[in-house]
Amino acid sequence: MSDTQPTPNAQRHSGDYDPHASSLRGEVDPGVMEELLAVRGSIDNIDATLVYLLAERFKATQRVGHLKAEHALPPGDPGREAAQIARLRRLAEDAQLDPAFAEKFLNFIISEVIRHHQAISASRAGDGADPLT
Numbered sequence: 346m347s348d349t350q351p352t353p354n355a356q357r358h359s360g361d362y363d364p365h366a367s368s369l370r371g372e373v374d375p376g377v378m379e380e381l382l383a384v385r386g387s388i389d390n391i392d393a394t395l396v397y398l399l400a401e402r403f404k405a406t407q408r409v410g411h412l413k414a415e416h417a418l419p420p421g422d423p424g425r426e427a428a429q430i431a432r433l434r435r436l437a438e439d440a441q442l443d444p445a446f447a448e449k450f451l452n453f454i455i456s457e458v459i460r461h462h463q464a465i466s467a468s469r470a471g472d473g474a475d476p477l478t
Contacts, residue, residue, distance in 0.1 A: 364382070364385070364386060364389055365382055367381070367382070369381070399454075402454070403457075403458070403461070406458045406461065406462075407461065407465070409458075409462070410458075410461055410462040410465040410466075411465055413462055413465075413466070414462070414465045414466040414469040415469070420459045420462035420463045420466060421455075421459045421462070426455050429451060429455075430448050430451055430452070433447045433448065433451050434447060434448055
């Protein structure tokens with residue numbers, strides 16, 4: 346499969362998404378447009394992969410949340426979070442990605458994970474139904 350086409354799963358779940366949609370049609374040279382669409386196709390594939398990777402990450406953090414709730418552990422772990430942020434900043438530098446952006450992105454994920462862990466703990470303390478799984 347060409348890297349300009351979304352993966353079969355991405356196509357199946359993309360609804361009315363048009364990978365060739367652009368407000369630039371007719372305003373740029375057709376050759377430039379073709380190259381732009383090819384690069385955008387790769388970006389679309391990367392975005393789909395990111396979504397699936399985030400879903401897998403959140404499945405794993407849900408398991409952590411259940412363990413924490415079962416053993417009355419706090420939803421957050423500031424030492425682990427600080428170590429992860431430092432690690433991702435180094436990885437970002439190595440990958441030539443802005444470390445500040447990587448930190449903001451990870452902080453957003455961490456805040457969502459903690460929110461999920463809090464909900465899991467609350468549901469365990471309440472009626473036992475987990476609203477986030």
